[in-house]
Amino acid sequence: MGLVLTLILLSIAAGILYWYFARKRRPAEKKPLLAQPATQELPARYGKDQIVALVKDPYWLYVYWELTPEKKAEFERRYGPGSWEISQPVLRVYDLTGTTFDFLHAPYFEIAITDAADNWYIHVGRPRSTFCIDLGRHHPQHGFIILVRSNIVTTPADQPSEVIDPLWAPLEACWQGAGVSRGPAPGISSPVLVQPRK
Known part of the structure; x- marks a missing residue:
């Protein structure tokens, strides 16, 4: 009986070893790549005549634009054949600060820009100012002709705001309102509560 049990256990161990080594020899299954x-x-183009102005920082703006072939054809129809070639592309930057x-x-x-340009950084040098940009062309006979006008943008301040929101007062005001001294006096390790005067 003991010999039969030993043979059975040896057969099971041999089967497990055979399965283990056969699995190691087999190439690993490749996991399917996720789609x-x-x-x-x-x-590169959206087929829309437009110019968009963005604020880079208190001193600089960035504009990008697109003009379709139809806009150029319309310009040629209105101002005569060859008028596109004899006119000069220009960005006109309006300072609308304090105006209506x-x-x-x-x-x-x-x-002055080139016909190859489709974006430009503009140094305005004016924090807290409002601007709008026209993309147009200077024509020898007709002067400045607007092709597209940008959105209106305002540059931010170049320093912290002087306006204090009553809901977000500086810490000094909070400490004064609570009657707490700003810091420990010499020799005292914690803030001292000061009773308000009546």
Whole structure:
């Protein structure tokens, strides 16, 4: 009986060893790769005549634009054949700070650009100021012709605000309101509560 049990246990051990080594010799099954979503590149053009202004910091703006071939064809129809080639592309930057967006009387400056450009960094040098940009062309006979006008943007301040929100008062005001001294006096390890005077 003991011999039969020993033979059975040896057979089971041999079977386990055979299964283990057979599995190690077999090439590992490759896990199926997860399906990668198809990547799509952003289009170079959207087919829309527009100029968009963004604030970079208190002193700089960034603008990008697109003009469609239809806009160029419309310009040629309106101002004559070859008018696109004889005119110069220009960015006109209006300073609308403190005005009621009166473009006729607002101060502005111009930047000569090339037809190959489709974006530009503009140094305005004016924190807390409001600007709008026109992309246009200077025509020898017709002057400045607006093609597209940007959104209106305002540059941020270049220093902390002087306005204090009553709901978010500085810590000093909180300490004074609670009657707590600002710091421990010499020789005292914790703040001392001061009774308010009546």
